[in-house]
Amino acid sequence: MNARATNAGDGTVKPTPPDAPSQARTAPARAAWLAHPLVRPIGALVALLLFDAFLVPGFFHLETKDGHLYGAIIDILNRAAPLMLAALGMTLVIATRGIDISVGAVVALSGTVSAMLIGGTMVVNNGTQEYVANTPMALALAASLGVALLCGLWNGVLVAGVKLQPIVATLILMVAGRGLAQLLTDGQIVTVYYKPYFFLGSGYLAGLPFSLFVVAAVFAVTLLLVKKTALGLFIQAVGINPVAARLAGLRTATLITFVYVFCSACAGMAGMLITSNIKSADANNAGALLELDAILAVTLGGTSLAGGKFSLVGSMIGALIIQTLTYTIYSLGVPPEVNMVVKSIVVFAVCISQSSEFRNILRRSA
Amino acid sequence: MSAVASNARGTASRGTASLTGAPWFTSLVTVVLLVAMLGIGGAVYPGFLSLQVVFNLLIDNGFLLVIAVGMGFVILSGGIDLSVGSVLALSTMICASLLHRHVPPLAVIALVLFLGACFGGVMGAIIHLFKLQPFIVTLAGMFLARGLCYLISVESITIDDPAFTAMSQTQVPILGGFLSPGAIIALVVLLVAIWLAHFTAFGRAVYAVGGNEQSAAMMGLNVGRTKVLVYALSGFCAALGGVLFAFYMLSGYGQHGQGTELDAIAAVVIGGTLLTGGYGYIAGALSGVLVLGAIQTLIAFDGTLSSWWTRIVIGALLFVFCVVQRVMGGRAKS
Numbered sequence: 001m002n003a004r005a006t007n008a009g010d011g012t013v014k015p016t017p018p019d020a021p022s023q024a025r026t027a028p029a030r031a032a033w034l035a036h037p038l039v040r041p042i043g044a045l046v047a048l049l050l051f052d053a054f055l056v057p058g059f060f061h062l063e064t065k066d067g068h069l070y071g072a073i074i075d076i077l078n079r080a081a082p083l084m085l086a087a088l089g090m091t092l093v094i095a096t097r098g099i100d101i102s103v104g105a106v107v108a109l110s111g112t113v114s115a116m117l118i119g120g121t122m123v124v125n126n127g128t129q130e131y132v133a134n135t136p137m138a139l140a141l142a143a144s145l146g147v148a149l150l151c152g153l154w155n156g157v158l159v160a161g162v163k164l165q166p167i168v169a170t171l172i173l174m175v176a177g178r179g180l181a182q183l184l185t186d187g188q189i190v191t192v193y194y195k196p197y198f199f200l201g202s203g204y205l206a207g208l209p210f211s212l213f214v215v216a217a218v219f220a221v222t223l224l225l226v227k228k229t230a231l232g233l234f235i236q237a238v239g240i241n242p243v244a245a246r247l248a249g250l251r252t253a254t255l256i257t258f259v260y261v262f263c264s265a266c267a268g269m270a271g272m273l274i275t276s277n278i279k280s281a282d283a284n285n286a287g288a289l290l291e292l293d294a295i296l297a298v299t300l301g302g303t304s305l306a307g308g309k310f311s312l313v314g315s316m317i318g319a320l321i322i323q324t325l326t327y328t329i330y331s332l333g334v335p336p337e338v339n340m341v342v343k344s345i346v347v348f349a350v351c352i353s354q355s356s357e358f359r360n361i362l363r364r365s366a
Numbered sequence: 367m368s369a370v371a372s373n374a375r376g377t378a379s380r381g382t383a384s385l386t387g388a389p390w391f392t393s394l395v396t397v398v399l400l401v402a403m404l405g406i407g408g409a410v411y412p413g414f415l416s417l418q419v420v421f422n423l424l425i426d427n428g429f430l431l432v433i434a435v436g437m438g439f440v441i442l443s444g445g446i447d448l449s450v451g452s453v454l455a456l457s458t459m460i461c462a463s464l465l466h467r468h469v470p471p472l473a474v475i476a477l478v479l480f481l482g483a484c485f486g487g488v489m490g491a492i493i494h495l496f497k498l499q500p501f502i503v504t505l506a507g508m509f510l511a512r513g514l515c516y517l518i519s520v521e522s523i524t525i526d527d528p529a530f531t532a533m534s535q536t537q538v539p540i541l542g543g544f545l546s547p548g549a550i551i552a553l554v555v556l557l558v559a560i561w562l563a564h565f566t567a568f569g570r571a572v573y574a575v576g577g578n579e580q581s582a583a584m585m586g587l588n589v590g591r592t593k594v595l596v597y598a599l600s601g602f603c604a605a606l607g608g609v610l611f612a613f614y615m616l617s618g619y620g621q622h623g624q625g626t627e628l629d630a631i632a633a634v635v636i637g638g639t640l641l642t643g644g645y646g647y648i649a650g651a652l653s654g655v656l657v658l659g660a661i662q663t664l665i666a667f668d669g670t671l672s673s674w675w676t677r678i679v680i681g682a683l684l685f686v687f688c689v690v691q692r693v694m695g696g697r698a699k700s
Contacts, residue, residue, distance in 0.1 A: 099501070164688050167446070167501060168641050172688065175628055176681020182674035292505060305499055337516030337620070344509035348492070351503065355496040 037302040037309075041317040044300070048324045056331045068204045072327065080323035081211035082107070082270035086290055087297035087315040088222055089266030092259040094298050095239045097307030098159060098166035100260060103267045103294055105177025106151045107287025111271035112181040114144035115190040115281035118197050133194045141272060148268025149261055151177065156257030170260075174291070181283035191280040201277030211273050218266065223312055235259065239307030296343065297322055299350055392691055393638030393646070396653040403660045411667040418543040423659035425545060428552035429454070429610040430658070433626060434633040434651035435559045436603025441634050442563070443596045444576040444643025445500035449489065450604040451626035452511035453482055455619065457608025459515045461530075462523035462618025471529040479605050485511065486601020490594035504597075508627070515620030522619035525612060533613040548610040555606065556652055563648040572596060576643030632680055633658055636687050657683070 052059045052072070062071035086103050093100045117140035118133045133140065151173060158169035192198075203210040226232035237245040238252050246252045270290070275281045299305060300321050301314025322343070329339045352358050408415025424431070433450050440447045457478045464474045489507045493500050525531075537544035563569040571592045574582040583589045611622060635641060636657050637650025661679050665671045 158685075158688075162689055162692055164692060165641060168635075168684075168688055171628065171631065172681050172685045175632065175684060176678050179674040179677030179681065182672070183678065187672055187674060292509070295502070295505070299502070305502055335516065335520060337513060337520060340509045340513030341517065342513075344506040344513060347502065347506035347509070351498050351506070352492065352496050355498055357496045 037311055038314055038317070041301050041314050041321065045317055045321050045324065048321060048328065052324065052328050052331070055328075064207065067207055069207045072331075074209065076320065076323050076327050077212055078209040079327075080319050081209070081215050082273045082287070083290065083293055083297060083323060084215045084316055084319040085218060085266045085270040085273070086294035087301070087319045088218060088312060089259075089263030090291075090294040090298050091301070091303055091310050091312055091315040092222075092226075092235055093166070093263045094295070094303055094305060095235050095307060095310035096256055096259050097239050097242065098256065098259065099295065099305075100155060100170045100263045101167060101291045101295075102151065102155060102170040102173035102177055103263065103270075103291035104287040104289060105174050105181070106148055106264050106267040107271035107274060107290055108178050108181040108281075108283050108285075109151060109184075109271070110144045110148040110268035111275035111286050112184050112190060112281045112283050113147045114140050114197075114272050115192050115275045116184060117143055118192055118194050119190070131194045131196075133197070137194070137196055144272055145265060145268050148264045148271070151268075152261035152264025153257065155264065156260035159260060160253040160256040178283060181281075185281070185283050187283075189280050189282045192275065197276050198279060199276075201273045201275070211277070214269065214273065218269065219312065219316065222262075226312065236308055236310070239310070293322055294319075296347055299347065299354075302354075304354065305351075390638070390647065392687065393650045393653065395690070396636055396638055396650065396657060396687075400653055400657050400660060403657065403664065407660070407664050407667065411664075414663075414667055416543075417541060419663065420656075421540075421543045421545050421549070423656055423663060424549040424552065426614075426662075427655050427659040428546070428549040429607040429614065430626065430629055430633065431552040431651060431655045432555050432603050432610060433607040434630045434637070434655050435556055435648060436600035436607075437627075437630040438634050438637070438639055438646070438648045438651045439559070439563070439572055439596050440500075440600045441631070441639050441641060442576045442643060442646060442648075443572045443593060444579065445493065445593070445596065446504065446631070446641075447486070447489075447597065447600045447604075448501065448504040448627045449485075449507035449511055450600065450607070450630055451623040451628075452508045452515070453485060453601060453604035454608040454611055454623035454626055455515050455621070456485075456511040457482060457605045458612045458615070458618040458622050459518045459523070459620060460618070461609060461612045462525050463518050465525055465527040465530065466523060471527055475609055478609060479602055482605020482608070483598045483602040486604070487594050487598035489601070490597025493597065494590045494593045500597075512620065518620075519618075520620065522617050522621075525616045525618065530613060530616060534616055546613075548613045551606075551610060555603070556649070559648045559651075568592070568595065573644055576645070578644070629658060629680075632684050635691075636683055638687075638691075640691055641688075 049059075056072065059072050062069055062073065064070070086107075090100060090103065117135040118137060135143075155170050155173060158164050158172070159166050162169070199210055200214070201211055205213055226235070234245070234250055234255055237248070237250060238255055242252055267287075267290075271287060274286055295305075297318035298310075298315045300318035301311055301316070303310040303314060325342060325346070326336075326339055329342065330336060404415060404420070407419075413419075433454065437447055437450060460478050460481065461474055464477070465471065485507065489503050492498060493503050533547050536547050538547065538550060563572065571582070571587050574585065574587055575589055575592050575596075579589055582592075607626075608623070612618060615622065631641075633651055633654030634646075635654070637646070637652070637654030639646025639650055658680060661683075662676055665673065665675055665679075
């Protein structure tokens with residue numbers, strides 16, 4: 001019952017939510033509100049933000065420079081963008097009882113493809129500098145997304161067709177993917193010299209970083225697909241009981257292939273954002289350990305690794321928690337490497353608190 | 367696919383059926399592959415087919431062999447341990463920093479091995495007590511161990527302890543070639559592990575738990591104890607791998623052994639152990655590690671191929687072996 005107590009603590013920190021019925025504050029209603037799966041991740045994020053607000057001067061301060069919004073919050077959102085994309089894809093995969101550990105490799109591959117196709121050279125034309133891409137940008141982005149889709153198809157066919165365990169199936173691409181990316185670039189880091197491409201990862205639209213719009217668009221499309229069509233229900237059904245789902249007439253193989261393709265597509269877009277943001281593609285390091293952060297974000301968001309119920313919003317919040325944590329650790333002046341220790345302790349704590357055995361132990365002791 | 371395979375097994379001639387159906391079939395394939403690789407290497411590159419080249423495979427990959435042995439037990443029990451690479455790095459780091467403070471080397475090694483076993487044991491206990499997926503718990507362990515490395519030092523620490531340098535430079539002559547003490551330790555570990563897996567109650571319990579945890583529990587086996595011991599053993603092997611790696615590199619560094627867990631898993635799978643557990647041989651770790659080493663050596667001998675080909679070839683091999691296991695074995699659970 002300790003968990004409930006801390007929940008109540010988190011709940012009291014927050015102002016009364018507008019959707020909670022204000023007069024019907026009976027005990028069951030409050031319990032139901034506290035039992036909402038998003039309470040814990042939101043509580044953690046709010047606690048972390050409050051912690052930052054006290055420790056980092058001007059944490060919530062926003063200012064506009066040249067029509068662009070600047071501030072710590074914007075910075076966190078912008079840097080969390082690739083992780084949020086990866087976490088979106090990972091959520092659906094985990095919901096089908098799967099796992100995709102090839103996300104980082106797909107990021108490296110798609111980033112490399114887009115960077116190589118665009119490449120770009122600076123041409124001085126009549127005294128003005130012009131940037132020329134090797135291939136039209138739309139084509140390059142499409143090719144890069146295509147590579148990501150192929151990666152996803154490979155994973156999906158291995159999991160749904162050959163029926164390998166998801167971790168093994170995606171391990172193959174995780175090992176080979178970076179090798180392939182290095183093969184493409186000949187082991188070099190590819191630098192991009194093409195202004196319009198940079199807009200993707202570091203441009204601003206309506207005062208906000210453009211990457212946020214990419215994330216928002218993907219999130220909205222996914223949410224619509226999952227909530228307004230039967231897709232979400234199907235995915236949950238496959239995650240809760242694959243055999244029953246198949247016997248009920250669902251095309252489980254197609255569904256599972258779809259979630260892996262979707263996950264890789266998200267990873268591919270994350271790869272483009274990352275390459276565009278750092279203006280180069282490093283086949284060896286781009287997106288390193290991103291799969292782990294994505295899995296962590298999904299777990300933090302309240303989606304169980306055992307499959308079934310999933311929460312896209314939760315995963316987004318999970319990604320924000322991770323990025324805020326990173327920001328906090330940096331701004332406290334602690335060596336960034338400590339981040340790994342903190343993250344691991346968070347994973348242990350979240351996983352243990354989610355397990356039913358832990359709740360049983362609590363119930364027995366209470 | 368499995369249905370096709372089992373039908374084929376039912377109707378095909380007894381000879382091939384019993385061969386492909388035998389539990390050691392994929393292990394045999396690996397040995398044939400290894401011999402073929404060495405043979406091709408010997409035919410194409412002069413000087414490749416010498417005893418010393420094979421010995422060098424062991425010298426360069428002794429640490430990986432030890433880790434793959436530990437990983438073999440974990441995978442046989444139906445789990446997975448992603449923390450081994452980080453535990454390796456943490457062991458080199460603890461060794462280096464303690465030796466820097468002039469702690470006696472034997473005490474350092476004993477402490478590191480003990481800590482490694484404890485680290486693994488605690489992860490095993492968490493996995494068992496809270497019924498968590500081994501994958502996520504050892505993933506957290508991977509982060510934790512890697513982070514602890516950097517808490518000790520972000521920089522690389524060199525080891526100049528005379529005992530460690532002696533271990534690194536000694537050449538033990540055997541059959542006209544030589545082995546390093548590290549490689550011999552690795553081979554001894556392998557022999558002990560084979561004994562442990564096939565001739566003790568613990569080994570049989572590991573196979574039983576990997577085959578079906580519920581049945582094992584109903585048979586009266588202590589599943590929890592077996593699991594904790596398996597992860598403790600893997601942690602111990604990872605720490606020992608770290609000590610061997612410290613002998614080999616003579617430094618402690620938080621970046622050591624990145625991706626070693628993948629190599630170890632690949633070696634175990636290529637060695638013929640099913641990732642679903644309960645099926646395979648510990649000795650397969652040796653052939654798996656030697657195949658991985660042979661790939662690297664072939665690429666190094668060729669000279670025109672770049673290092674990333676290693677990853678691509680390992681990925682391709684993993685693919686082939688997983689699919690072959692899936693089709694031949696047909697035992698894999700989804």
